[in-house]
Amino acid sequence: MAKKVLIVDDQLGIRVLLQEVLSQEGYETFAAANGQEALAVAVRERPDLVLLDMKIPGMDGLEILRCIRKADAAAKVIMMTAYGELDLIQEAMELGAIAYFTKPFDIDELRMAVHAQLMS
Numbered sequence: 385m386a387k388k389v390l391i392v393d394d395q396l397g398i399r400v401l402l403q404e405v406l407s408q409e410g411y412e413t414f415a416a417a418n419g420q421e422a423l424a425v426a427v428r429e430r431p432d433l434v435l436l437d438m439k440i441p442g443m444d445g446l447e448i449l450r451c452i453r454k455a456d457a458a459a460k461v462i463m464m465t466a467y468g469e470l471d472l473i474q475e476a477m478e479l480g481a482i483a484y485f486t487k488p489f490d491i492d493e494l495r496m497a498v499h500a501q502l503m504s
């Protein structure tokens with residue numbers, strides 16, 4: 385069965401890009417634009433991996449991360465951040481995020497990181 389990847393970002397362009405690239409890799413992808421949508425998908429689909437934007441209006445990435453880990457402790461979470469958000473990144477890693485990418489990221493690096501995490 386295809387591994388499930390949930391993409392959470394308020395920017396449509398990022399959601400579309402990541403869904404396209406990761407679908408081509410054979411993953412089943414889901415996208416959410418905000419925390420509420422993200423949690424609904426996390427509970428319903430139990431994604432193997434979540435790509436989670438840090439800066440999202442309303443519930444921010446850290447809050448979403450906390451809720452996702454409560455709802456689905458097994459989900460692997462990779463954060464997507466802006467340059468210079470070291471405090472937030474540190475906090476995310478303490479909350480169990482396994483990696484982070486700084487925007488603008490190299491799509492191939494991200495694709496390979498997702499692959500590596502889903503192999504193990």
Ligand SMILES: [Mg+2]
Pocket residue numbers: 393394395437438439440441
């Ligand atoms: Mg954002």
